[in-house]
Amino acid sequence: MSQLSHTKLDDLKGLAQPGQKVDLKPFLGTWKNTKPGSGQIPKIIMRETEGELYMHAWGACTPQLCDWGQARCEVFTDGPGSPLANAFLARFTFEQMDVEISSNVKLGVLVVQTYTRFKDGSARHNYYTREFYGPEI
């Protein structure tokens, strides 16, 4: 296969300036699931530490939320020359399952997709969800 410098036209739209930092602000803060009684992730805290984005998630459990801990995020901007972060990927690994997160901010709302893969040999299908989060006020 030939080595391509791009695979689509948008790959050529601008170049990042040397040392240009990606602005993580659109993600930072505490986010609350807008769906009452969600069985997924009721609460998320997004933090920046030394230029890296981290996602701390809590799963819906009773009697209290399950603390998933935090995962480092892989950040995406809205173009190869853009400093504005608009999406990220994160992965939480547990003994019985892995949860991959893909997320973006749309008009101030954090949109979170989860891809849950079971690895415990149970008869549970891998599954996908999509939920919305508003900033906690």
Added chain:
Amino acid sequence: MDFNYFIGKWKNPFDQSKGIQSFEIRQESDGRVTMEVQGVSQGYFPAGWGQAEVNFLASTPGGTQASAFSASFQLPGRNVFLAGNINKGLIIIAIYALDAKGNQDNNLFVREFYHKLT
């Protein structure tokens, strides 16, 4: 029709919005449901929209759970129709702002999200 979930204060989380900053839906003592809208300052619309009556809609004929609503406002120079629906706890509002004199060049469409304040 059960519209309980809609009652309360809702806020737009988008800090660059040019539309509606926040609104409150409440049930009046006479049973009517009204909506009071606060526009974004220096946005496309005035800050204070005043109050209008809300009509709720279900997703199926005979359905008893409200999943959407509509409301109409007369603003200076524009007649505004709001069409809102719930999606996973979020209210999505489509704003149809029609020029009061029928000039289609001044018509405006905006769609935004709102989360509930507890």
